Amino acid sequence: MTFDALFVPAALRAAVSDEAWLQAMLEAERALAAAQGSDEELDVDIDVQQLVEQGRAAGNPVEPLVRRLRETAPSAHRGATSQDILDTAAALVARNATALIDDQLDGVARLCAQLADEHRATVMAGRTLLQQAVPITFGLKAASWLVGVVHARERLAAARLPAQLGGAAGTLAAFGDRGVDVLHAYATELDLPEPIVPWHTRRLPVAELGAALAVAAGFLGKIALDVALLAQTEVGEVREAAGGGSSTMPQKQNPVASTLARACVLRAQAAASVLMSALVQEHERAAGAWHAEWGALSDALALTGAAAAWVRQALDGLEVDAERMRANIRDDVLSEAERFGIDATSPEDYLGSASAFVDRALDFHRTR
Amino acid sequence: MTFDALFVPAALRAAVSDEAWLQAMLEAERALAAAQGSDEELDVDIDVQQLVEQGRAAGNPVEPLVRRLRETAPSAHRGATSQDILDTAAALVARNATALIDDQLDGVARLCAQLADEHRATVMAGRTLLQQAVPITFGLKAASWLVGVVHARERLAAARLPAQLGGAAGTLAAFGDRGVDVLHAYATELDLPEPIVPWHTRRLPVAELGAALAVAAGFLGKIALDVALLAQTEVGEVREAAGGGSSTMPQKQNPVASTLARACVLRAQAAASVLMSALVQEHERAAGAWHAEWGALSDALALTGAAAAWVRQALDGLEVDAERMRANIRDDVLSEAERFGIDATSPEDYLGSASAFVDRALDFHRTR
Amino acid sequence: MTFDALFVPAALRAAVSDEAWLQAMLEAERALAAAQGSDEELDVDIDVQQLVEQGRAAGNPVEPLVRRLRETAPSAHRGATSQDILDTAAALVARNATALIDDQLDGVARLCAQLADEHRATVMAGRTLLQQAVPITFGLKAASWLVGVVHARERLAAARLPAQLGGAAGTLAAFGDRGVDVLHAYATELDLPEPIVPWHTRRLPVAELGAALAVAAGFLGKIALDVALLAQTEVGEVREAAGGGSSTMPQKQNPVASTLARACVLRAQAAASVLMSALVQEHERAAGAWHAEWGALSDALALTGAAAAWVRQALDGLEVDAERMRANIRDDVLSEAERFGIDATSPEDYLGSASAFVDRALDFHRTR
């Protein structure tokens, strides 16, 4: 991924790296051994890049891994197929990366809650179609961000990939009549959800994780866009605390964090779309659509997490210029009130349920 | 939509038609009036095409509708903004269309369950990367379809759009301090979920519905692909009951239903992707992304429902050639068993947990 | 397509309607007859909706059409397959719709050229990352729009679909050794490009048309976005002549045309993406991907043309407030000049090649 160190936090890059996938594959193999009562050691020292290149021959990295494991542990991988190990590794990688994303989203939610609370009386122009409409509060804007982030977090937390174990074509044939028990032991060992039926080509879990990431990323894009629009020179209502400078234009304080967030959003959604398209898989193992998931999943996780991290940075210490917000309001934002025959002499008089909605949002956040 | 009468069932076409949207807008206006205790009549006779064309001036069809309503009901629409009515209409349209889709998915699920049950002992080749691997049963294949369809249904059922009422910029300013109560009465009147905060630009409900449709459609595509592959001349293991003929090649019995299902899937996912991209909306009303949702939502609903209807037709009366399935199995599908030192002299001996998984799938279906 | 009369000009709606497709299919059948020297009449009166519904059985509308034609013209369709007629109809529909789009793009280009010329000395802030950077002219901005529109037009004009004639599987077998001659006569009759080899599943022409539409639409989205941003209340540098009002906020002059343009762009690109995904087609006729093209092509054409029409409306009579542009410029836009040691005492002194680039753009437009 070009310039990934610029976009993606180091922890997330590590969480979806080839090395992380390798460790997750080894964890899956160990759980498989444990589920069968094997006491073989599966600790090997592996050059991950070499392994991945060796995967070109069979079309996946598990086949060379298993060859390597069997040098010292002949029963390794018994009863499983490559996809069992790789899908389970995906579940483990996704669990770890999702925890990191969740942590970023939690940070974003706290900042939104703080802004909502602090600015419940900070009056600003509500803008529709980029035109001033009626007054709102900055607290209400932040409260709506908050509700969205809490929803996105919940959705993401619910999108857990199950363990995978089906054998060559989903029958667990090599385990005779013990298949279902081995599956149960395996999932338990890994603390992953146990699937009702192996999901080699029933990819709803992956697609739903992709959908949750696309939705989370998209909503983060909305927050970033609002920040970038409010930070416009001519609006000047907020400013990122760590706005980026320009080497030649010292006056600029670019909204770098919201800008990079938006870039991550565009790419995260494209990566996630692969996971939804890839639902259409042939028979008991797809000839391509499955293989497309690995990189797309890593990218969707890393870029959604990156978007969250950048939005968090944008909101952290966000300089809110309440005076400017108030001063920017045009007189005619009360024209609706007038039309409705409502006696409002200042924007402060025409805020309706803004504060009540802030309370509802904060309650919603607290109780989740 | 070109040739929509070819792809989409009539009931679904009606459910997302301009007329259906108009009736839903009227229902929203009536609920708004009721929530405010108004007793004005809002029954008007409207030429929907004319109304939609009039909507070009303001950028939405609510503005001309309201002008029309106010001719006889001067307080109509009071306190609301166009988006309140249109979003609520979207919620009503989606509720109706989703019920139709759910009915189709239910039909698909029942057919899958029937196939799973009937064919739990019908042995066929399991195929990975389009190559025969180890034996499975057709019942297991259908059981996996079943689990996916049940999941897709649940996900879709959970994706309900809430009522929308926020006024010009989400404060419900025109209702003074009664806004929250009016919102509650309005949602209750419509029997729609009540949002915590108006969601004019917090589009997670729409995006999540889009995601649920994309996932459902994608999985329907998997079933249709399996049917089309099994129906290949050289495989010949299934045949659609109502396979389409060719005017010049009388021998052909084309898998028309699975073919059209796959076409609908491709387009449904593209329409749904708009709903996820459109999360990135400006301030209190978006200048474009909101307007993009209307048609995309209708298309995603109609085409997902159409995909479900075609898959249902493909499975309804599906001719399963169990003998051909058995005959197609190559001898070497037992090579894995041999390698594992398992004593299997026929494919029937090497089915592992296939039947157990069928039971689990049928149980899962029954208990949902 | 929901609310299509709101988004899409009537001429474009007609150009991609079922009726237009039917007439194009008839034109293809007549050209086929002519190419074979048949003198049968192929003028029939057909209820297009009925025909389309009948197409559900065979999976396309040509099969029932041919049955109907053969009632009076027994040799109709001889040697062709349904796809020949439908692909050729697509070529004809696309040719007509593209001409309408081209006309809109031409209008957009002329308006851009006019703005570029008129405003070559209208100084405004150049904005990067939505922050004021250094001065530019509005003429330069319009000149860049102009170059993009001219490029988009050229690209679209080059994306012509060829005639299609291959028979059941691309061999023109029914014509014996005269196939190539019949193909030539057929393409000539229709004045469509003659393909080197039938393109039943080599869908580059359709995908490239989709790509050209996606690119044109995307760039129209850039112009619309610029207009919407410049029209923001706090910027106020331009105003759409026919800005839309609000029923409750009389002060608002919403940038309706650029808003609707942006909505069309989002959907046009999604429709066009189907045409690129659908390149992956099986053997000699795809089981689904081909069928997905019809509606997607119509939508991509209609929505790109609609985007062009809305951008044209946005630019037509655009109120450019040159004084506001000048007044909005912050003093520090000269900080770069200062840093470079360039003696610039006003924005007018620091415009570099802005005017030269306007000339280049106008020349480019004139000579194409």
Add this chain to the structure above:
Amino acid sequence: MTFDALFVPAALRAAVSDEAWLQAMLEAERALAAAQGSDEELDVDIDVQQLVEQGRAAGNPVEPLVRRLRETAPSAHRGATSQDILDTAAALVARNATALIDDQLDGVARLCAQLADEHRATVMAGRTLLQQAVPITFGLKAASWLVGVVHARERLAAARLPAQLGGAAGTLAAFGDRGVDVLHAYATELDLPEPIVPWHTRRLPVAELGAALAVAAGFLGKIALDVALLAQTEVGEVREAAGGGSSTMPQKQNPVASTLARACVLRAQAAASVLMSALVQEHERAAGAWHAEWGALSDALALTGAAAAWVRQALDGLEVDAERMRANIRDDVLSEAERFGIDATSPEDYLGSASAFVDRALDFHRTR
């Protein structure tokens, strides 16, 4: 990119690596210096990962690079903006990567031509909707692949990114009235097309390159799909020479190359779609859409090239089983001939213009 060493050839990975981008940025800076007659040395030793991480502050890697360059070359970067250097670097990276892709496509085309020529008399079933229809030759199938690949190559070769030089907002203000001359010298120095007007936010070149990659990738997906379908156990008409084995099922010879090609196609198209969506950019530099291009461009280039390399491997030494092709043909493939009253007693009698089309395709290839 997860497991990129498995999917992407080493040369392509290198061509889009951070190091390649850095070298391209340096080349751009050197050309800029040369175009201004500077004789400063711009050879510095840089830790690219450190540089990229430093880019987090300003939102791009050029800003820290320039700081570094100016330590020894104070006039470095004079008159340019970060985007000038990064866009020009993108043009150089794309040129190099495109040359590698072109080489792979050339290889694919040669193999297609060879197959078309060798198998012009190899009769097989033509298949529509995955059902046998009428006879074709394998030569005709390969000829159609050939025409598509030649078209895709031409399209890709035409999609060259121009040099970029516009200064902070596209006026080249820092160059006074010499801007246009410096731009010319700069483009000449780099041997890149000279733009008519700087294209900071007129992203058609990038989008068109994206489109060309999406189209090339999609068509490669069609070839790969055909190979995978023909290689099915039950069809068995072709076999990849280097088919992948399975650790537990020794009989399997998986179509690994076409499988991995299809995976690359899915992801390449998603990456390319970002480049089309990203056309919608604000004012003189986008706040996010520009930044999304870098990684998407690298991915689209790498994955399209990878798809080409895998298709090339699939076709290289492809084992074509002409006897099986002939034996698979069902008797009823002559039913159309019979219906048309054509005297064809064997498939060989009903091939129409198949051979003529092969000639046309080979000619087309030779003369391009």
